[in-house]
Structure formats: structure tokens, C-alpha cells
Amino acid sequence: MKNITISDVAERAKVSRSTVSQYLNQRYDYMGEKTKLRIEEVIEELGYQPNIVARSLKQKSTKTIGVIVANILHNFSTEVSRSIEDVCNDYDFHTIICNADDEPKKEKRYIEMLRAKQVDGLIIFPTGGNKDLYQKMIDENYPVVFVDRSVDGIPISSIMLDNEKASTLAIDHFASSGYKRIGIVTTSILQSVTPRVERVEGYRKAMEAHGLQVNEDYIKSVNIGEIQEALSEMATLPNPPDAILAGNDLALIEILKFVKKHKLKMPTDIAVIGIDDVSFASFYSPTITTIAQPTFKMGKKAAEVLLSKIQKEESKDDGPDYRFEPELVCRDSV
Amino acid sequence: MKNITISDVAERAKVSRSTVSQYLNQRYDYMGEKTKLRIEEVIEELGYQPNIVARSLKQKSTKTIGVIVANILHNFSTEVSRSIEDVCNDYDFHTIICNADDEPKKEKRYIEMLRAKQVDGLIIFPTGGNKDLYQKMIDENYPVVFVDRSVDGIPISSIMLDNEKASTLAIDHFASSGYKRIGIVTTSILQSVTPRVERVEGYRKAMEAHGLQVNEDYIKSVNIGEIQEALSEMATLPNPPDAILAGNDLALIEILKFVKKHKLKMPTDIAVIGIDDVSFASFYSPTITTIAQPTFKMGKKAAEVLLSKIQKEESKDDGPDYRFEPELVCRDSV
DNA sequence: CTGAAAGCGCTTACAG
DNA sequence: CTGAAAGCGCTTACAG
Known part of the structure; x- marks a missing residue:
């Protein structure tokens, strides 16, 4: 043919x-x-x-951007990606989505592959493990924007939630419902991933603001596979928490599994709020109170910032971060 | 630079x-x-x-395939896409995923865009609404494989679930637990989308095999927005069903919402089985009995069939379909 | 063992 | 108003 x-x-x-x-x-x-x-x-x-390939070669633009998410298992990643795609579509840009699986090595491979494919820019949910590469892109004035996380010393704009506010909303809500022994469970904080660090930080500040005691035994930042154990530890404390904030959707699911396994009742035995408005929150029993991220707006912003960097040639920026407002969705788990 | x-x-x-x-x-x-x-x-x-663009132009191969899903909201689509990506990755192929949103027009646009971008082949969850285009690709010997659905008169291999078997497993399980008044709810069947048609067909056959009466009022194939109403109709029948098979994940969610809204108890008031093993099935209350599709295997097969068509040049086939076995996952909603 | 030449399918000044 | 020419960054026979 x-x-x-x-x-x-x-x-x-x-x-x-x-x-x-x-x-x-x-x-x-x-x-x-x-x-x-x-x-x-x-x-x-x-x-x-x-033939768009021929055109791209000549025009030095593929009208395609790459999106590298740190971990596609987070609902947040999927929703933001979807929103990025929608916006790109409107601008006649294609999107290639890649999943780094939390591994800097994979992230590196994708960055290199996508650049070899001449994508016009990159939206990265950074693992944080490739500072040299991030810096190289800045030096080359290559259009990049970060999402969800920022990386120390790398002045690339990031689209992020106001994470401290997210924790504050949750703690305020717990407190106003009379809970005092409030814990927080999130996935590992070891690589100092921005949202996790900030959410724990926000938790501490909010607790103090309410004059509530911050008990270190109530704070668990561990790998997803170790959350069950961490919860058991908390539950067997002489004075266990009566409310738990889940730092993200995966942590929430672990908590719900724990609650079910131990036949606890929400919110009487334990009150729960999850950051990330999971799909089943509205019809779970009980329905789950969550702190929703404006994923659609955030994806839109990420795409717009990137596209404008691409258009301007001048992709320099001082790396201002964009913070988005979390929203409390009251349901029955508190 | x-x-x-x-x-x-x-x-x-x-x-x-x-x-x-x-x-x-x-x-x-x-x-x-x-x-x-x-x-x-x-x-x-x-x-x-x-520069891969330059190489592609010369080699007439972009090492990229396109995936067009009919509707990304189905969990099935996401999981299969993920598996396709994994396999492609192993073969050093990139993947561009597009969502037709159940609209043939969008599907057409994506097919044309992706081909203009010179992707080496296409995996399509067909809307069914672009027979001329499908046929054109066959005529041009362009590598395509279908997933989830087949299209009448279009001899392109499709990777599908054994849908009748899926319904059979569900009905058998209901029947063996003593349920007799069994209904089925699925999204609209008007465009004769393969899995929906086959699942309803399988339901009928299985009911008959058990000597159970097929009550037409127990069969609802309506748009997602009309499911609540359809369920109300069923519930107000003089002799309402005591068990319902959800034709897919979205139908299941509607049923769960209905159950919750009307404070019904599963399985005592109503037993439920869902086709598609949704994420929350294992920790919902009660846990939900489902019929799981082997999404990983199906995606793998789709990628392999397409990749082999791409390699062979000879992409002709007689359009044999590949059927995969559903699996009953027993939990507490029956 | 290595290089000159042609070509993939476009686009973009530039000339007329 | 339209065409000849050069070029984007590679690869691929082919010659030596």
C-alpha cells in the first residue's frame, strides 16, 4: 500500500x-x-x-507533550492526567502519559525517551530522584512544569494543593465534632515527598492551634504495605486515637480495610477523613468525609502553564508555585 | 539552544x-x-x-501505537490500557491513549489523527459507529485489533470476555444460593454493544437452564442516568426481584447507590453480583461478589496480537476473536 | 572498514 | 499568484 x-x-x-x-x-x-x-x-x-512526522521534523514541533506521573495508582494522578489531556486536545496537542511507578530510574528513562521523541514539553509529577536531569532541562530552557510536588533547589513551577490547608480543614472538622485524639496515616515520607510532608506539618500546626496534644504515636508515615501494622500499633496504644486523617486515597483504603477487618464502626469507634475524594466515598457505608482536591482545575492549570511556556519560547520563570484550595466534603464518617 | x-x-x-x-x-x-x-x-x-522523529520519517515506523477506548470511565478500560502499555514498553513501543467518550465522531477524529501521526497500529475499543473507517483500514492492510467488542461485518480480531459465561457464573451462583427472582441491569443496549448484548443473552440462557422464569420486567438496559429510575420501577413491581446482576461497573455503582438510598440490606433485601471486579469490592460493606475479567491478560493479548501484525507486514487475518474466561469472586453480597 | 549520495515527506524563504 | 531549491536529522544501499 x-x-x-x-x-x-x-x-x-x-x-x-x-x-x-x-x-x-x-x-x-x-x-x-x-x-x-x-x-x-x-x-x-x-x-x-x-504525514505529521515529516511536518514535525521540519517544524521542530510535534504538537505533543509528555506527562510523567510518579504513581498512576493514585486517583489524583488519573484525574489530573485526564484533565491535562482535555485541555491539550482543545489546543490540538497530543499527550503521552507515562507512569514512573515511584522509581527515579523509570522516570529518567521516560524523560529521555520523550525528549528523543521531540515532545514539545513535559509535565512531571516528580519522583525527586533526578535533580541533574531536571536542572539540565532548565539550563536548556526546555519547557517543564511540575505537578503535586516541588523539588528542593529546582526552580520549576509546580501545581500543588495547599496541603497544610487540607490538613487544617480536616482537623478543624474533627475538632468541631468533639474529637481530640486525632491521628494521621500516610504513605512514606522518607523521600520527603512534598504533599506528605506538608500534610503532616499542617496536621501538627492545626492540632496545636486547637490546643490538642500532638502525640508522636499518632503519626504514621510508612510504606503502603506496612499501614495495617501501623494501624494495629495505634489501636493497641493504651489510649488509642478516636479519629484518623488519611493522607491520601491509598492510605484511606488501608484504613477502611482495617476498620472492616476489626469490625469497627465509623464514626463511633473511629472517625475518618480522607484527603482525595475517592469514587466510592458517596455510597460507602457510612459515606466518607473527604478533603477534595480540585483535580480538574489543577490539570487545566498545568497544561496551560506548560503550553504557554512552549509558545513563548521563553520558558524561563522564577518557578512560582501555584497553590489550589482543598475543599471539605462533609459526609458521615465523622 | x-x-x-x-x-x-x-x-x-x-x-x-x-x-x-x-x-x-x-x-x-x-x-x-x-x-x-x-x-x-x-x-x-x-x-x-x-532525534526519533527524523528516524521515524526515514524508517517509516514510529514505534508507537494508538489505543482508542470507547469510554475511559469503565474501570475495565483503564486496566486493559495499563496492561497494553506494559507490554508495549517491553517491546520499546510507546502508547498514545485516547478516549472516544462513546462518540463515533471523536473516535473518527482520533483514528485520523493517530494515523496522520504515523502510529504503527491501533487498538480500538470500537464504538461501532465508523464502519467505513474500520473497513478502510482493513483494505489498506493497516494493523488494528479490537478489544471488548466486535463489529458486525468487520473481520478484525477482537479480544473479548466470554460474556455469556460471565452471566452464567453469576446466575449459577445466585441460583445455588436459592435466589429465583433474578434481574439484570446494564447500560444501554441500543447500539448493540457486544458485551451488553451477550451478557443479557447469557442471562436469559442461564435462567432457562435453571428452569427460572425470565421476567422481562427484570431486564433493564438503559442509559446510566436512567438506572435509578429503572431500579425504582423494578422495586415497585408486585413481585420485585430479590437478586440483581450488574452488567458492568457503572451499573453496579448505580445499584449500590440505590441500595444505600433506600436503606436496603445486602444480601437479605437484595443480593448483588457485579461484572467487573471493582476496586472497593473487597472492603465494601458487605464485600461484593463479582465476576472478574482477566484485564491484564486481555491487554497483554491485545498488544501481542497487534505487535505481531505490525511485525508481519501481513496483517491480514480472518478476524478470529479471542475469548477470555471470567472468574467468580465470591464475597458477601449474595 | 568508511564515506558520498540519495531520499523519507514535509515547509519555507525566495525568485519571478 | 506559483514554483525551484534547500533543508529538517536521520538511514540505507552502494562504492571503494
Whole structure:
């Protein structure tokens, strides 16, 4: 199956390839009306579709961006990606989504692959483990924006939740419902991933603001596989917490499993709030009070910031971060 | 920022571009050891990365495939896509995922865009609404495979669940637990989407096999927004069903919402089985009995079939469909 | 063992 | 108003 190229169209329409190209790029300014119509006809007739790869090579733009999420298992990643795609679509950009699986090595491989593929820019939920690469992109003035996390010493704008506020909303709500022994469970904080660190920090501050005691035994930042154990430890404390804030959706699920396994009742035995508005929150029993992230807005912003960097050539920025407001969704688990 | 090209490498290594290209393509056969080392060094030194767009243009292969899912909201779509990506990754192929949103128009746009981008093949969860395009791809011997659904008169292999078996497993399980008034609720069947049609068909056959009466009022195939109403209708029948099979994950969620809203108890007031093993099935209250699709295997198969079509040039096949076995996951909602 | 030349399918000044 | 020419960054016979 020989592919139809611009030459075939030109030949058939009895014009030069340049003229066809002008037509394709809608530069009709100086084109004879009959020429235009003739080309249009031939294209229709041949079912010609321009080869975008060839165009990209010449134009040095692929109209494609790459998105590298740290871990696709978080609902947040999926929703933000979806929103990024929507916006890109509106601007006729394609999106290639990759999942680094929390491994800096994979992230590195994807960054290199995507750049070799000449994507016009990158949206990264950074693992944090490739500072040299991040810095190299800055030095080369290559368009990048971060999402969810920032990286120390790397001045790339990041689209993030106001994480401290998220914790504050939760603690305020617990407190106003009379809970005092409030714990927090989140996935490991060892790589100092921004949202986790800030949420724990926000938790501490909010507790203090309410004059509540911060008990270190009530704070668990461990790998997802160790959460059950951490919860058991908390539960067997002489004075166990009566409310728990889940630092993200995966932590929440672990908590719900624990609650179920031990036949606890929410909110009487234990009150729960989850950061991230999981899909089943509204029909779980009881329905789950959550702190929702504006994932749609955040994805939109990420795409817009990146696209504008791409357009401007001038992708320099002082790396201002964009913070988004969390929202308390009251339901029955508190 | 001038990009580093093969010419820069050639110049610096004092060889021709051809030789560098040979090196890049690992055709070392006739290359002097010193040449090889020199090139290697220079590449390292310059941080050179070959431009894949240029390579693709010449090689007429982008090492990229497109995936167009009918509706990304189904958990099935996400999981299968993920598995496709994993396999493609192993073969050094990239994946571009698009969501047709159940709209044939969007599907058409994506097919055309992806082909213009010269993707080497397409995996489609077909909406069914673009038969001319599907046929055109067959005529052009362009590599395509379908997933989840087949399209009447279009001999393209499809990777599908054994849908009748899925319903059979559910009905058998209901029946063996003593339920007799069994209903089925699924999203609209109007466009004769394969799995929906087959699941309803399987339901009928299985009911008959058990000597159970098929009550047409127990069969609801309506748009997602109308499921609540359909359930109300069923519930107010003089003799309402005491068990319901959810045709897919979205239908299941509607049922769970209904159950919650009307404070019904599962399985005492109503027993439920869902086709698709949703994420929360194992910790919902009660845990939910489901029929799981082997999404991972199905995605793997789809990728493998497509990749082999791509490799063979000869992408013709007689369109044999591949059927996968559903699995009953017994939990507490029956 | 390595290089000169042609070509992939476009686009973009530039000339007329 | 339209065409000839050069070029994007690679690869691939082919010659030597």
C-alpha cells in the first residue's frame, strides 16, 4: 500500500508541492481560487492525510507533550492526567502519559525517551530522584512544569494543593465534632515527598492551634504495605486515637480495610477523613468525609502553564508555585 | 539552544554521519574498534540523543501505537490500557491513549489523527459507529485489533470476555444460593454493544437452564442516568426481584447507590453480583461478589496480537476473536 | 572498514 | 499568484 504524499496531490492537481503545502497550512492569501478548489478536490479524492512526522521534523514541533506521573495508582494522578489531556486536545496537542511507578530510574528513562521523541514539553509529577536531569532541562530552557510536588533547589513551577490547608480543614472538622485524639496515616515520607510532608506539618500546626496534644504515636508515615501494622500499633496504644486523617486515597483504603477487618464502626469507634475524594466515598457505608482536591482545575492549570511556556519560547520563570484550595466534603464518617 | 545532531557527533569524532548512524543502530560488524570507542566517547561527551522523529520519517515506523477506548470511565478500560502499555514498553513501543467518550465522531477524529501521526497500529475499543473507517483500514492492510467488542461485518480480531459465561457464573451462583427472582441491569443496549448484548443473552440462557422464569420486567438496559429510575420501577413491581446482576461497573455503582438510598440490606433485601471486579469490592460493606475479567491478560493479548501484525507486514487475518474466561469472586453480597 | 549520495515527506524563504 | 531549491536529522544501499 503506497502512501499518498504531497507529491501525488501536487501532480494530480497540476501544481507544485509548495502550493499544496501552502494550501495545507491555510495560507490562501495569494492563491488562485481555482487552484485552491482543485487542490481541495484532489485531496478529497485521494483521501490524502499529511504525514505529521515529516511536518514535525521540519517544524521542530510535534504538537505533543509528555506527562510523567510518579504513581498512576493514585486517583489524583488519573484525574489530573485526564484533565491535562482535555485541555491539550482543545489546543490540538497530543499527550503521552507515562507512569514512573515511584522509581527515579523509570522516570529518567521516560524523560529521555520523550525528549528523543521531540515532545514539545513535559509535565512531571516528580519522583525527586533526578535533580541533574531536571536542572539540565532548565539550563536548556526546555519547557517543564511540575505537578503535586516541588523539588528542593529546582526552580520549576509546580501545581500543588495547599496541603497544610487540607490538613487544617480536616482537623478543624474533627475538632468541631468533639474529637481530640486525632491521628494521621500516610504513605512514606522518607523521600520527603512534598504533599506528605506538608500534610503532616499542617496536621501538627492545626492540632496545636486547637490546643490538642500532638502525640508522636499518632503519626504514621510508612510504606503502603506496612499501614495495617501501623494501624494495629495505634489501636493497641493504651489510649488509642478516636479519629484518623488519611493522607491520601491509598492510605484511606488501608484504613477502611482495617476498620472492616476489626469490625469497627465509623464514626463511633473511629472517625475518618480522607484527603482525595475517592469514587466510592458517596455510597460507602457510612459515606466518607473527604478533603477534595480540585483535580480538574489543577490539570487545566498545568497544561496551560506548560503550553504557554512552549509558545513563548521563553520558558524561563522564577518557578512560582501555584497553590489550589482543598475543599471539605462533609459526609458521615465523622 | 542549538540541538546536537548526528553531524555534530560525526564532525567531532572525525567520521562520516553514516558511520555514526551505523554505530547508533548497533551495526558494529565492520567497524574499527577505535572508531567505535571514539564515537561512544563523543556521544557521551555531547550528551547526544538521536532525534526519533527524523528516524521515524526515514524508517517509516514510529514505534508507537494508538489505543482508542470507547469510554475511559469503565474501570475495565483503564486496566486493559495499563496492561497494553506494559507490554508495549517491553517491546520499546510507546502508547498514545485516547478516549472516544462513546462518540463515533471523536473516535473518527482520533483514528485520523493517530494515523496522520504515523502510529504503527491501533487498538480500538470500537464504538461501532465508523464502519467505513474500520473497513478502510482493513483494505489498506493497516494493523488494528479490537478489544471488548466486535463489529458486525468487520473481520478484525477482537479480544473479548466470554460474556455469556460471565452471566452464567453469576446466575449459577445466585441460583445455588436459592435466589429465583433474578434481574439484570446494564447500560444501554441500543447500539448493540457486544458485551451488553451477550451478557443479557447469557442471562436469559442461564435462567432457562435453571428452569427460572425470565421476567422481562427484570431486564433493564438503559442509559446510566436512567438506572435509578429503572431500579425504582423494578422495586415497585408486585413481585420485585430479590437478586440483581450488574452488567458492568457503572451499573453496579448505580445499584449500590440505590441500595444505600433506600436503606436496603445486602444480601437479605437484595443480593448483588457485579461484572467487573471493582476496586472497593473487597472492603465494601458487605464485600461484593463479582465476576472478574482477566484485564491484564486481555491487554497483554491485545498488544501481542497487534505487535505481531505490525511485525508481519501481513496483517491480514480472518478476524478470529479471542475469548477470555471470567472468574467468580465470591464475597458477601449474595 | 568508511564515506558520498540519495531520499523519507514535509515547509519555507525566495525568485519571478 | 506559483514554483525551484534547500533543508529538517536521520538511514540505507552502494562504492571503494
